[in-house]
Amino acid sequence: MIGRDPDHPIAETGADGQPDPSARLTVGTRVVVRQRLVDTPEAGATDVIGRLAVRTDDVLVIDTRRGRVAVPRRDVVAAKPVPPPATRPGPAHLRVSVDDLALVAAQGWVAVEQAALGSWLLRSAPGYTGRANSVLVVGDPGVPLDSAFDHCEQWYADRDQTTMFQVSGPARFTIADHPVAQALVERGYTVGGGRPDWSRVLVMTGPSAGLPSPTDTSPQVLAEKTLSEEWLRAYSEGRTPVPGITEAVLTGSERQLFLSIREDPNGRIIAVARLALHAGWAGVFGLWVHPDHRRQGLARRVMATVGTIARENRMPAIYLQVSEDNDAAIAMYEALGFTVHHEYTYLVQPST
Ligand SMILES: CC(C)(COP(=O)(O)OP(=O)(O)OC[C@H]1O[C@@H](n2cnc3c(N)ncnc32)[C@H](O)[C@@H]1OP(=O)(O)O)[C@@H](O)C(=O)NCCC(=O)NCCS
Structure with a gap:
């Protein structure tokens, strides 16, 4: 393990x-x-x-x-x-607030080191993902904004890291709509820090009841509680891991499952996803299909298993996070009944 x-x-x-x-x-x-x-x-x-x-x-x-x-x-x-409380009428995947869902998702992707500043959450997992290396801005930091920014900048400076803030808002929110984002831009922070995949990330949600059930002929999806070397190897084909840190983040939630499909029963892994399990919610992370096997329904097959697991665990709602520029994945999630619940962006400290 x-x-x-x-x-x-x-x-x-x-x-x-x-x-x-x-x-x-x-x-x-x-x-x-x-x-x-x-x-x-x-x-x-x-x-x-x-x-x-x-x-x-x-x-x-x-x-x-x-x-x-x-x-x-x-x-x-x-x-x-x-689960977080309902803040408006509607099905479970829509009635949660932006901040509450951001907090659930943060529990699905836990950094190596975390600290609170009021309701804000400072996270560090050097070199591995924006989410695990940014301040989650939710609610009130408990001190005036300038002091909060100073505190966060010092926290990351102590770790030799650039300070980043993850700010969330409703679909299509603008910096001017968000007082913290606006104050950061005035402080010299840039949206996405030059990375298109950090500029705008969609948090999509859907009902587990809406996902298809696997058919008898569909390839088998294995769901394991522990992270294996083989799963990590396949996952690492899609993104660059940071030894030690990646494993800690992937296994850092209260409960998670590692899903995989093999090319044939004894063959290599050609599709993976990680599922974080929460009260009432399941979160999909790291869905990846080998480039030679795309458009064959494997991702849809993995998502069918996600639906089965969520329904079996009384989780009516599923969330996932996808960069706004990832047209293929967004097309797939929309085809499966997911819609945009909210969005977030990273504000990145200017280099000195
Ligand atoms: C996104 C990804 C997981 C899709 O995997 P896949 O196995 O090819 O997807 P499926 O074959 O199950 O496709 C299901 C549906 O999604 C949509 N879709 C998938 N890829 C698409 C593409 N490139 N363009 C448009 N629609 C696409 C289609 O509606 C498709 O149904 P169809 O083939 O009947 O038209 C795969 O492209 C991938 O691994 N990309 C890199 C990693 C990534 O971006 N992961 C998502 C992170 S949020």
């Missing part, structure tokens, strides 16, 4: 050695925690729902709609991740 261990991401017992229901919660995700009420005359429990901001050995800090709540871990009776 390579990368991070899928079955033991975090400790599963509390300080007293008892099974700890909160051990498997990931910081940054939306959770519901049932808390035993110890100071009330009658025994009872209450549910705390919100984003898990901090977890220490003793306490869970949860950002709820009514503010921050600290729950002692010894009083946690049950805990589980839950």
Whole structure:
């Protein structure tokens, strides 16, 4: 096995050695925690729902709609991740907010090192992808914008990295629509830093119910929990890996699956995708088909398996991220029922 261990991401017992229901919660995700009420005359429990901001050995800090709540871990009776709330009517893949889906997607692609600044998330995985090496701008950084920018620039300078911000907005949003993006441009930042694939990325979503079911004659798709050397080798034909870092990012989510199709039962891998599994959502990453085997329905076949896995795991909604200039992939996703939920762009620090 390579990368991070899928079955033991975090400790599963509390300080007293008892099974700890909160051990498997990931910081940054939306959770519901049932808390035993110890100071009330009658025994009872209450549910705390919100984003898990901090977890220490003793306490869970949860950002709820009514503010921050600290729950002692010894009083946690049950805990589980839950999907982000609906912010408008409609099917699950459309009713989530831009920021909430950006946070879900960030849990699907976890950097090697992460730090919070208010609601912003600073991420570093040197040399490997914009998403894992940029500040995810969601909500409020908790300090004035200029101080937030200074803090982020220092954080990346300490790591010998250029500072980048990932800013999200509704489809076709412009820099002028986005106060943080606008302030960064005024600070000298450039959109995409000269890379067309970083200028505008579409976050597309679709219903898992809308994906076709595999047929008896379609090639077999293998779904594995662990990252194999062979899967990584095939994946690396489509993009340049950074040894050690790529494996860590690919295996860094709470739950992920590595999908592959072989040329024949004992042949080489000719199609891959990585699936991140969340409460209510599945995320597709790194879909790639060998150039000699394109337009033969292999990507559609992989997506059919994505649909099957999502439906089996009660995930009605699927997200993926695709550069605006990737016409082939966008055509395919649209043919499968995906639409643009929102977009993001990278703002890149000017070189000095
Ligand atoms: C995008 C990609 C995965 C598609 O794989 P594929 O196996 O060739 O796709 P499929 O044969 O399953 O195509 C399904 C449908 O998608 C659309 N499509 C796929 N490639 C297309 C292209 N080059 N131009 C236009 N439409 C295309 C078509 O609607 C197609 O159905 P059709 O062949 O019946 O017309 C493949 O081109 C690839 O690996 N590209 C490089 C990596 C990449 O961009 N991945 C996506 C990251 S988000």
